[in-house]
Amino acid sequence: MSATQETIELLATQEYKYGFVTDIDADTVPIGLSEEVIRIISAKKNEPDWLLEFRLKAYRKWLTMAEPRWPNVSYDPIDYQSISYYSAPKSKDDAPKSLDEVDPELRRTFDRLGIPLDEQKALAGIAVDAVFDSVSVATTYKTKLKEMGIIFGSFSEAVQEHPELVRQYLGSVVPYSDNYFSALNSAVFTDGSFCYIPKGVRCPMELSTYFRINAQNTGQFERTLLVADEGATVSYLEGCTAPRRDENQLHAAVVELVALDNATIKYSTVQNWYPGDKDGKGGIYNFVTKRGRCGNSSKITWTQVETGSAITWKYPSCILQGDNSVGEFYSVAVTNNRQQADTGTKMVHIGKNTKSTIVSKGISAGRGQNTYRGLVRVNPGATGARNYSQCDSLLIGDRCGAHTFPYIDVRTPHAQVEHEASTSKIGEDQIFYCRQRGLSSEDAVNMIVSGFCKEVFRELPMEFAVEAQKLLGISLEGSVG
Amino acid sequence: MLEIRDLHASVGGNEILRGISLSVKPGEVHAIMGPNGSGKSTLARVLAGHPDYEVTGGEVTYRGEDLLDLEAEVRAQRGIFLAFQYPVEIPGVNNSYFLKAALNAVRKARGEEELDAVDFLALIRQKAKLLDLDTALLSRPVNEGFSGGEKKRNEIFHMAVLEPMLSVLDETDSGLDIDALRIVANGVNALRSPERASIVVTHYQRLLNYIVPDFVHVLSDGRIIRSGGKELALELEDKGYAWLDEPGHA
Numbered sequence: 259m260s261a262t263q264e265t266i267e268l269l270a271t272q273e274y275k276y277g278f279v280t281d282i283d284a285d286t287v288p289i290g291l292s293e294e295v296i297r298i299i300s301a302k303k304n305e306p307d308w309l310l311e312f313r314l315k316a317y318r319k320w321l322t323m324a325e326p327r328w329p330n331v332s333y334d335p336i337d338y339q340s341i342s343y344y345s346a347p348k349s350k351d352d353a354p355k356s357l358d359e360v361d362p363e364l365r366r367t368f369d370r371l372g373i374p375l376d377e378q379k380a381l382a383g384i385a386v387d388a389v390f391d392s393v394s395v396a397t398t399y400k401t402k403l404k405e406m407g408i409i410f411g412s413f414s415e416a417v418q419e420h421p422e423l424v425r426q427y428l429g430s431v432v433p434y435s436d437n438y439f440s441a442l443n444s445a446v447f448t449d450g451s452f453c454y455i456p457k458g459v460r461c462p463m464e465l466s467t468y469f470r471i472n473a474q475n476t477g478q479f480e481r482t483l484l485v486a487d488e489g490a491t492v493s494y495l496e497g498c499t500a501p502r503r504d505e506n507q508l509h510a511a512v513v514e515l516v517a518l519d520n521a522t523i524k525y526s527t528v529q530n531w532y533p534g535d536k537d538g539k540g541g542i543y544n545f546v547t548k549r550g551r552c553g554n555s556s557k558i559t560w561t562q563v564e565t566g567s568a569i570t571w572k573y574p575s576c577i578l579q580g581d582n583s584v585g586e587f588y589s590v591a592v593t594n595n596r597q598q599a600d601t602g603t604k605m606v607h608i609g610k611n612t613k614s615t616i617v618s619k620g621i622s623a624g625r626g627q628n629t630y631r632g633l634v635r636v637n638p639g640a641t642g643a644r645n646y647s648q649c650d651s652l653l654i655g656d657r658c659g660a661h662t663f664p665y666i667d668v669r670t671p672h673a674q675v676e677h678e679a680s681t682s683k684i685g686e687d688q689i690f691y692c693r694q695r696g697l698s699s700e701d702a703v704n705m706i707v708s709g710f711c712k713e714v715f716r717e718l719p720m721e722f723a724v725e726a727q728k729l730l731g732i733s734l735e736g737s738v739g
Numbered sequence: 740m741l742e743i744r745d746l747h748a749s750v751g752g753n754e755i756l757r758g759i760s761l762s763v764k765p766g767e768v769h770a771i772m773g774p775n776g777s778g779k780s781t782l783a784r785v786l787a788g789h790p791d792y793e794v795t796g797g798e799v800t801y802r803g804e805d806l807l808d809l810e811a812e813v814r815a816q817r818g819i820f821l822a823f824q825y826p827v828e829i830p831g832v833n834n835s836y837f838l839k840a841a842l843n844a845v846r847k848a849r850g851e852e853e854l855d856a857v858d859f860l861a862l863i864r865q866k867a868k869l870l871d872l873d874t875a876l877l878s879r880p881v882n883e884g885f886s887g888g889e890k891k892r893n894e895i896f897h898m899a900v901l902e903p904m905l906s907v908l909d910e911t912d913s914g915l916d917i918d919a920l921r922i923v924a925n926g927v928n929a930l931r932s933p934e935r936a937s938i939v940v941t942h943y944q945r946l947l948n949y950i951v952p953d954f955v956h957v958l959s960d961g962r963i964i965r966s967g968g969k970e971l972a973l974e975l976e977d978k979g980y981a982w983l984d985e986p987g988h989a
């Protein structure tokens with residue numbers, strides 16, 4: 259048999275072998291990453307060929323790429339071959355049976371955040387049955403949304419039910435080849451969310467409560483695609499203020515937003531993944547690619563409150579392609595103990611009279627390291643473009659650090675770019691001053707921190723803002739003496 | 740009201756206060772004078788409960804309670820106020836918002852109703868007027884970018900709003916011109932009553948022309964080396980601290 263013949267045979271048997279894998283038990287999917295594994299994932303999810311092709315192209319690209327070294331963070335090398343890229347939903351036998359079996363520390367935080375018991379159970383991974391309140395509420399919402407033509411559900415569902423929409427927009431804002439982690443995600447993502455708002459429709463509610471509970475098992479490579487058709491409006495809340503534990507250390511999500519002409523997307527995130535212990539042991543590596551593309555006169559607003567993860571690497575960005583489009587980025591990033599964050603945004607002005615606003619608030623405590631990295635780019639054709647950036651750092655104690663890297667690249671004389679930055683510090687003297695006036699240390703820190711973050715918090719939907727504020731207090735607990 | 744007995748305190752391993760005794764009764768104003776580095780601010784901070792200062796001996800009772808047992812914020816809630824020698828800036832926290840939180844924390848601890856926004860506003864307007872405080876300072880972050888004089892005046896403004904039982908003023912007069920000095924003194928005098936008391940730390944006798952003390956104490960090297968009536972301040976001004984070191988006075 260010739261060598262070529264041999265290869266063909268091999269491929270054929272592979273096709274054969276993996277074409278019928280649907281009944282293979284998840285546990286037998288080998289650890290590590292290979293074309294084989296990707297074919298298994300795709301087959302298990304019963305995906306169309308074009309999607310498998312997309313994954314494979316991404317994988318092949320990923321093989322040629324190197325992990326970025328430019329972020330201002332340090333961590334031990336990740337062994338991509340030791341990760342399991344497909345894990346079946348956890349067996350119910352392993353899950354805690356009641357809240358009594360849940361880590362008391364976690365429960366204390368739930369209580370302090372005022373999370374209802376049922377939700378606490380869901381968050382802690384306790385099997386809850388179908389009469390669970392919020393689930394039925396969610397179902398009611400879903401029916402209502404459906405009547406308006408809004409599609410909102412899991413990514414896998416969308417692939418089955420609306421393949422044409424997914425195919426049209428997947429990778430249209432974040433190409434698989436964009437960066438190392440987006441390539442990895444494109445190759446192996448298991449699930450996420452899909453949302454489509456039809457022309458002229460204003461989504462009648464924040465897409466939130468439902469999501470908070472149902473986003474639990476999306477896995478470490480989450481994929482989100484949100485399309486607002488012409489004139490549509492939507493506000494989307496991602497994440498959860500409750501601390502989320504996860505055995506997977508590496509998280510590499512991709513979020514793509516498409517705002518067609520005159521559409522408005524508000525995307526708010528509260529990220530509170532496990533940050534690791536005081537010495538930096540454990541904790542999630544959160545390497546996320548988030549980007550939105552704006553049509554004419556459309557608007558995308560990213561608001562994020564990042565308190566969790568051991569390492570955060572994330573730059574929610576806007577491609578301001580359409581004339582008169584608007585991009586906004588409001589961010590609070592907290593690093594305490596040994597946490598490291600390198601986060602910011604990119605605003606790329608392509609259309610005429612495009613406008614962007616960046617408000618970044620970095621809080622560092624303990625030995626936390628917080629880096630703002632932002633790019634404002636104004637292309638030659640983007641006459642009348644305007645940007646305003648404000649970048650503030652708050653240091654709590656004197657062992658932490660704040661760093662800012664604002665890159666500005668303006669290629670037309672007809673643009674206006676403004677940048678402001680400040681650094682302030684809360685030390686023991688400030689805390690003592692507050693205590694001398696009758697306030698507890700905790701109230702003092704909360705007050706200073708909320709004052710510092712108010713421009714960002716007011717961009718969050720009301721209930722979320724209240725939770726986020728409490729969360730910040732908890733994240734910074736013990737950061738001052 | 741305040742009874743200090745043989746108080747010893749250290750910071751960073753150095754003993755700064757070396758046996759201070761002082762008795763302050765309701766209605767009294769005590770002035771504490773003394774050269775730089777003698778421990779005046781240290782005494783003020785120890786009374787306010789600064790965590791960096793370790794009390795190594797002696798005792799302090801305040802209105803019948805062991806003061807040293809109380810956390811700094813509890814002392815404040817029980818009516819002890821310190822006007823800082825160097826008031827710190829609190830970035831991003833609006834001055835009147837801060838003061839409202841402080842006042843309500845104090846009221847809550849006393850079992851009183853919290854003040855609502857309208858009553859609070861009326862209160863601070865009145866106090867700001869009393870102290871001739873530029874109302875623009877109310878809506879700025881606490882002390883941020885305030886001039887030296889504005890910071891001192893803001894301290895007295897906080898005091899006027901919180902109406903403490905025992906106020907300790909640490910060199911509030913330093914760096915004030917004569918008009919400001921008079922205004923600050925007015926603020927302090929407005930609080931004078933048979934139930935309240937003040938300890939006024941100062942370098943200069945001129946403040947004592949406006950806030951007339953009942954007693955004057957001279958602190959040197961962590962001890963009170965001399966106590967007397969208001970004439971002692973005049974004498975000190977005249978002869979300098981060195982005079983106290985001469986034989987027969989120490």
Ligand SMILES: Nc1ncnc2c1ncn2[C@@H]1O[C@H](COP(=O)(O)OP(=O)(O)O)[C@@H](O)[C@H]1O
Nearest residue numbers: 750751753755774775776777778779780781782
């Ligand atoms: N945090 C500190 N660490 C070490 N020494 C201190 C500290 N604070 C004050 N001191 C020392 O204590 C002494 C008294 O200081 P202070 O009470 O501020 O004096 P005064 O207010 O009378 O000028 C000085 O010698 C000063 O250097």
Ligand SMILES: [Mg+2]
Nearest residue numbers: 779780824910
């Ligand atoms: Mg002093």
